[in-house]
Amino acid sequence: MLFVMAIAVAISGYLTLSDSVEEQSRLQQQSMSPAFDLVTQELVKPLHTAQILANTQTLRRLMNAQTIDDKALLDLVKRMSMDYNMDFFVASENSRKQYNANCSTLDLKEGEVEWYFRIKEQTHNVAAALGNRQDIHIYFDVKVFNDQGAFLGFIGVGKRLKTFLDAFDSYKDAFGYDFVFVDNNQDVVLASDPNLLADGKRILSVEQLSWFQALTAEQKLLPSLNNIIVKTPDYINLIAQIDLKALHWKLYLLTPLSSRKSASTDAYTSHTSFVLLIIFVVFVTAHVIIRFFERESAKKHQLDPLTQLHNREYVQWRFDKTVRANQEASLIMVDVDNFKRINDSRGHNVGDKVLVEFAVLLQSELREHDAIARWGGEEFVILLPATKLETAQAIAQRTCTLIAAHQITLQDEADLAISASFGVTYAVKARSLERMVKVADDALYEAKHAGKNCVRVHKMN
Numbered sequence: 001m002l003f004v005m006a007i008a009v010a011i012s013g014y015l016t017l018s019d020s021v022e023e024q025s026r027l028q029q030q031s032m033s034p035a036f037d038l039v040t041q042e043l044v045k046p047l048h049t050a051q052i053l054a055n056t057q058t059l060r061r062l063m064n065a066q067t068i069d070d071k072a073l074l075d076l077v078k079r080m081s082m083d084y085n086m087d088f089f090v091a092s093e094n095s096r097k098q099y100n101a102n103c104s105t106l107d108l109k110e111g112e113v114e115w116y117f118r119i120k121e122q123t124h125n126v127a128a129a130l131g132n133r134q135d136i137h138i139y140f141d142v143k144v145f146n147d148q149g150a151f152l153g154f155i156g157v158g159k160r161l162k163t164f165l166d167a168f169d170s171y172k173d174a175f176g177y178d179f180v181f182v183d184n185n186q187d188v189v190l191a192s193d194p195n196l197l198a199d200g201k202r203i204l205s206v207e208q209l210s211w212f213q214a215l216t217a218e219q220k221l222l223p224s225l226n227n228i229i230v231k232t233p234d235y236i237n238l239i240a241q242i243d244l245k246a247l248h249w250k251l252y253l254l255t256p257l258s259s260r261k262s263a264s265t266d267a268y269t270s271h272t273s274f275v276l277l278i279i280f281v282v283f284v285t286a287h288v289i290i291r292f293f294e295r296e297s298a299k300k301h302q303l304d305p306l307t308q309l310h311n312r313e314y315v316q317w318r319f320d321k322t323v324r325a326n327q328e329a330s331l332i333m334v335d336v337d338n339f340k341r342i343n344d345s346r347g348h349n350v351g352d353k354v355l356v357e358f359a360v361l362l363q364s365e366l367r368e369h370d371a372i373a374r375w376g377g378e379e380f381v382i383l384l385p386a387t388k389l390e391t392a393q394a395i396a397q398r399t400c401t402l403i404a405a406h407q408i409t410l411q412d413e414a415d416l417a418i419s420a421s422f423g424v425t426y427a428v429k430a431r432s433l434e435r436m437v438k439v440a441d442d443a444l445y446e447a448k449h450a451g452k453n454c455v456r457v458h459k460m461n
């Protein structure tokens, strides 16, 4: 049983391992793909659209005019916003005005509109900034140039982040991961942890985050942290990194391994229980079957304590084999004559001795494949499989003669002569032992009535 249990645990371990690897890949796949989709849909797409529009001739022509046609530019912004279903704006260097999708304009005054003058000075042509603190938005600003490369202003798109953050929150609930957007200065610009959200006053560097600090010096220098596992005293995280090249941003997705651990533990528990249950059922079934066969076998092999002959069960078992083999069979019932008188006159012990010697005499005339049993009292049954009636009758007759000629020698007593009566029957196809015994018994009864010490034959109907 211990061996079986050890195998069970080993199988379970193997199944769990392969399952947990599958489970982990599946979880990773499951948890990452919606995040990638979300980033593409909510962030990369608006950014790319703004980049394409920055190069359109109509926009560049309107923005390149010395005197900006405010109405025409507002119309264009409105049309682009409707066409792409995004809120675009244009900030013009020549008019120092911002043209919004809702047809409003805003003067771009130095000292008041900080982003315009800051991003204008940056070398990158694309910038992203968080704004509108009450309903947080991300703004992508793409520089627009004329054919000569002179700076004309920006085309920008504002993306409301509430949907983005809500979606991330639901993924966080489902998969437990966190995200952190980091700009080219390694500053955290956007994160699922509200405490990390840049608020304009306090900008955190990614290097201040506990998981980043837990990385080795070599890992920190790697171009990508994809598939790096990082351990802090509180958690173990798997990192996935997406580079938003246009913005020079990186997105880190942190998936806690604890949820995977529990998935693996669950898989292990369920497999072990399943395998143990199967082992238990197999064990109990095997036990019951073995016990059944042991009992059957014990019954078959139980010998009569006095004569050492087999019992009825053994004859039944041999008879069933004959039936299965579709064989003919003969059957002889034998009964010691006047046995009561022997018992009464010579005592029970002598009666026993007679039965023992009688059994030996019966066997002496039988063949290897014949089956003999003590049927009860002084009555015996002999099954002769694959034996014709004539042969069985001849065997019965020989045995009858042998017994009648035999003298039982007794200590301090005169020898004792015995005889027996025989009833024989035969079946072309053995079907029912009970039936054959009944017919043979009838023949035996006839032999007794015919004066005993003789053989009688009754054929089966």
Ligand SMILES: Nc1nc2c(ncn2[C@@H]2O[C@H](COP(=O)(O)OP(=O)(O)OP(=O)(O)O)[C@@H](O)[C@H]2O)c(=O)[nH]1
Binding pocket: 306, 335, 336, 337, 338, 339, 340, 341, 343, 347, 348, 349, 350, 351, 352, 355, 376, 377, 378, 448, 452
């Ligand atoms: N000594 C001894 N006697 C037994 C044993 N089993 C049964 N008997 C006795 O065998 C006797 C059988 O007697 P009956 O059935 O009248 O048969 P019978 O005297 O042989 O008469 P017939 O069969 O007509 O020849 C009974 O007295 C039983 O008590 C046994 O194991 N040992």
